[in-house]
């Protein structure tokens with residue numbers, strides 16, 4: 001790595017560039033390493049400790065040792081450490097954003113936005129730590145008292161994806177820590193540097209050894225670590241964000257140990273524009289939803305359905321806006337779309353586009369692969385239900401626009417998928433807003449907006465998009481067990 005030309009040369013605090021694993025409060029070099037690259041340039045950024053199943057066992061044991069002291073801290077003490085971590089994440093927003101743009105590719109402004117978003121989960125759960133309340137219940141005879149207490153579930157594991165290198169970690173780890181659970185994190189192979197910097201800041205915030213462990217790994221070792229997490233009787237909960245395929249593997253592997261799972265999996269978000277919508281607002285929403293992170297989020301609009309009366313107007317206005325989007329290295333001024341994460345992601349966009357063209361779609365704007373891992377923001381019209389882009393998540397900057405006639409037709413098409421994460425629709429009719437909002441089989445519905453994510457809402461899906469909810473006051477429920485106490489002889 002030539003540090004002079006590396007985008008990481010400009011870190012204000014170079015000690016945030018951590019490349020070793022964190023186990024039991026110690027930075028571990030590991031016996032093997034893997035390279036991390038900048039998807040915009042292909043250049044190597046760093047080599048990182050490559051840990052496997054054996055170290056996963058060690059990290060789990062360390063977390064288990066740290067558990068009694070961590071759960072016995074008062075909620076206020078845990079809250080203070082989380083609050084300090086939040087402040088350090090925000091104080092280092094610029095550097096964390098820079099690390100993220102370098103390894104993930106999203107434009108710097110968007111990366112800094114993710115730092116704030118990721119930190120907001122830490123701030124939120126620092127507060128929620130103090131609200132893990134119990135209940136008293138009416139007794140069934142006067143000689144007894146009935147109580148419900150909520151206790152931390154135990155050692156938790158988190159497996160996170162590359163598309164949100166910070167926020168997907170904090171959305172899992174902050175509620176676990178707040179509840180009194182230690183964590184072992186396995187970040188994505190492609191984006192460990194942001195995660196490691198965040199772990200360093202957690203240590204600076206006073207996180208005790210063993211309470212937060214982080215194991216970078218390459219693809220093969222990730223599979224080995226996943227097996228250890230799933231088989232372990234000590235790990236009581238696994239939270240995973242990523243593909244439905246891997247979610248299914250983790251669920252099957254966890255069956256023997258009957259583990260609690262939170263799964264945030266693939267989506268295939270419909271974005272419906274009715275004739276009565278405010279078209280300019282729908283265009284803004286579609287841009288925000290479709291092209292966030294170059295289309296690489298599970299809540300990105302994947303299928304845009306437009307009612308026939310406004311179809312041509314929407315397509316024309318939408319494409320006009322898309323043509324103004326600047327594509328390039330995320331560190332360049334004015335860039336709003338960076339590279340895709342890896343060559344396979346570019347190939348998937350190309351495959352979906354080729355398939356759509358072969359089945360009769362027309363390119364309205366874009367349609368070309370640029371150099372390296374860049375792909376033009378693309379809009380196609382005349383999309384139909386038999387196309388790959390209708391059935392699978394493209395996870396890239398391709399917007400297929402489908403035409404529909406009736407509300408029933410749009411709802412049926414939107415629900416015609418095994419996924420059920422996010423959905424969106426635009427209408428000014430209050431009756432329709434309730435009808436469609438209730439009929440969409442999704443965990444989240446954006447109505448007259450393309451932006452739904454924030455820390456205090458329950459984020460999650462139905463059907464094969466996953467299990468459980470993250471964020472909000474419900475997010476901590478995943479990390480606590482209810483215990484019923486039945487107390488007799490109180491009148492003696």
Ligand SMILES: NC(=O)C1=CN([C@@H]2O[C@H](COP(=O)(O)OP(=O)(O)OC[C@H]3O[C@@H](n4cnc5c(N)ncnc54)[C@H](OP(=O)(O)O)[C@@H]3O)[C@@H](O)[C@H]2O)C=CC1
Nearest residue numbers: 160161187188189218219222223226242243246265298395
């Ligand atoms: N819901 C979402 O937010 C996301 C959805 N996706 C979807 O998945 C597709 C593929 O993306 P990809 O990154 O490959 O997603 P994966 O589901 O393969 O990876 C997500 C995380 O799981 C890890 N992992 C992969 N296989 C296993 C395993 N058997 N046991 C334990 N951990 C494992 C990965 O590690 P490693 O990085 O080392 O392979 C990574 O940390 C995307 O195109 C997109 O459609 C992808 C990312 C996020």
Ligand SMILES: O=C(O)CCCC(=O)O
Nearest residue numbers: 163164241297298299453
């Ligand atoms: O699963 C994803 O793609 C990341 C979630 C994005 C969000 O929180 O809005």
